[in-house]
């Protein structure tokens with residue numbers, strides 16, 4: 001028996017919204033989806049007239065839908081934005097090759113300029129080369145840390161005003177759970193923010209923050225947007241994996257759990273006496289960091305010195321390794337010097 | 344795509360099994376004495392283990408300095424292993440004649456929740472006998488009460504307590520009615536948990552106790568942290584899972600067993616030959632896919648098995664949280680759980696986004712003027728699920744006094760309790776205290792609206 005559209009437009013519904021349980025026809029769903037993203041953008045004051053906005057484009061569903069809907073809303077509501085695409089090529093054989101093709105397709109379809117920056121260009125290493133050095137156990141650490149900086153570096157290079165990422169509601173809820181599991185109170189407090197702005201870096205915004213992943217898929221499906229869907233070949237073997245599976249199970253029991261977790265995250269507050277890591281800028285690359293030398297620079301140093309495990313694990317361990325390195329160098333320097341003295 | 348993203352990553356290290364180096368106790372270093380392996384790696388001899396287990400309890404109560412000499416303290420007892428250990432620890436503490444002696448006045452209370460879980464009167468009666476047996480060696484006054492009484496009109500919905508030796512099961516139909524209205528076990532369990540706490544507080548008032556001890560363990564606490572976050576109760580987390588719940592003036596609920604692992608409790612009870620019974624939650628063998636609470640408990644139990652340090656991390660994360668100061672000059676509390684209200688609609692918030700979603704889904708493009716910037720002001724009432732129906736028609740006497748409708752009640756509930764309300768057909772069967780609190784909260788709001796223009 002056909003169900004009629006909850007929006008009382010007279011059409012038959014074609015889908016049930018995972019977020020609210022309402023049955024909608026295609027047109028009313030498009031409209032609801034877009035109007036909600038618009039509401040998120042307006043409510044969070046994500047953009048200003050004239051902003052140059054880089055859409056972090058991976059070729060995946062989130063960024064494809066984000067680019068599409070931002071272009072559409074910019075035209076519909078006259079945001080006055082200049083939208084560009086920014087892609088990072090990690091250099092993972094068989095992963096990015098295809099997804100970069102999708103990004104190029106986005107570029108042509110949405111008529112937005114595209115910049116692709118590779119890890120090789122930015123750091124001197126491809127992910128494939130890094131995996132060769134460190135094996136598969138810690139590669140997601142590298143990939144994640146490098147990607148964060150790659151976007152900052154790329155955004156600075158393109159001199160944009162904002163970076164828009166495709167994080168959806170599921171991602172945010174998952175991150176809340178993950179930060180509880182690993183006890184990262186600072187990130188737990190930050191992770192539900194719709195815009196991150198810290199000194200010295202370009203603000204990042206998440207217009208899809210309240211959009212369900214399933215609705216993004218539905219939107220792409222009914223709009224026939226092409227996207228690339230392959231999980232990273234190096235699947236994360238860590239807290240996020242646990243948090244993701246857990247969240248999926250929770251969602252089966254109560255679909256609103258995603259918004260409920262975000263609500264919890266937004267209203268959490270941290271005791272005054274809990275020490276928070278101070279955010280400073282890295283002495284090497286000048287980007288935001290919680291230590292004097294940022295994680296990316298530390299990992300890079302490890303790679304370049306042939307000690308790829310430097311920077312993996314606790315900060316104290318890294319400091320210890322670095323101190324050992326320095327004293328070893330000092331010893332060999334003084335050995336050289338004293339050797340030189342003899343001549 | 345890989346969404347590891349920008350948040351960095353640490354690996355979850357799998358704890359390795361201990362290298363059995365001649366069974367040396369970690370504490371006293373005596374070889375070949377260890378009988379206890381905790382967290383799958385730390386080995387202790389029986390004596391060191393028991394000394395430590397006892398010390399931990401005193402330390403938990405001592406460092407907070409909340410319990411003072413001569414305080415009357417209600418000790419919640421469900422008969423499950425951790426409550427059995429807690430009562431034993433208290434009893435030992437009372438009988439010590441050193442400076443370590445505990446100095447408060449305990450009253451044990453068992454809350455009969457059989458009706459909440461659909462148990463027969465016979466089963467409930469036999470559980471009462473079991474509870475009585477578990478406690479008979481202690482010289483501590485023990486009572487029972489039951490959650491049903493909160494719903495019993497005849498009783499004026501006040502609970503009474505009975506000495507455990509002489510307790511009888513009473514049946515009340517109203518609780519069954521309201522439980523039948525719940526469509527999913529998640530909301531039902533959350534509701535029942537609030538009711539259990541309410542019963543304990545009422546019992547405490549009857550006994551003149553200002554403190555209540557409950558026996559949540561480390562796994563319980565970590566599970567509660569994760570499930571409460573999933574139930575939208577982040578703002579109240581410190582009350583629900585912290586060491587001290589001070590949501591109501593004049594009462595404090597303390598949780599001294601939070602740092603005990605299940606393995607510790609097991610060894611403790613085993614060494615002292617203490618019996619326990621399965622409590623209601625383990626009694627009901629629900630499938631893990633049924634409710635958020637049970638799924639979470641299973642998730643945490645699995646973590647405990649494979650990554651015990653992660654369970655402790657979750658607990659410590661919870662301990663770093665505090666109650667937010669909502670911008671709320673009346674300092675309003677939720678009428679159901681009495682936690683702080685976390686429902687002020689802020690621009691760009693999950694609550695606003697959810698309300699906006701149900702609004703646009705039902706109004707459609709023609710229903711609202713798309714040029715109007717949608718904002719928090721948009722009148723978007725939360726979707727209350729199934730249509731409201733009062734059971735007054737169904738020849739049931741519960742539609743008495745000034746019962747509020749669900750819509751009238753919603754504003755006085757916190758986010759988490761709204762999810763409970765959403766599940767029930769009408770507000771009629773809610774216990775009287777909820778209706779009364781909601782009623783007075785509505786009156787306050789009306790008064791406030793009248794004088795609003797003159798408030799600075």
Ligand SMILES: [Zn+2]
Nearest residue numbers: 005009025028
């Ligand atoms: Zn429609």
Ligand SMILES: [Zn+2]
Nearest residue numbers: 282285294297
């Ligand atoms: Zn750096």
Ligand SMILES: [Zn+2]
Nearest residue numbers: 368371388391
């Ligand atoms: Zn020992």
Ligand SMILES: [Zn+2]
Nearest residue numbers: 677680757760
């Ligand atoms: Zn509440």
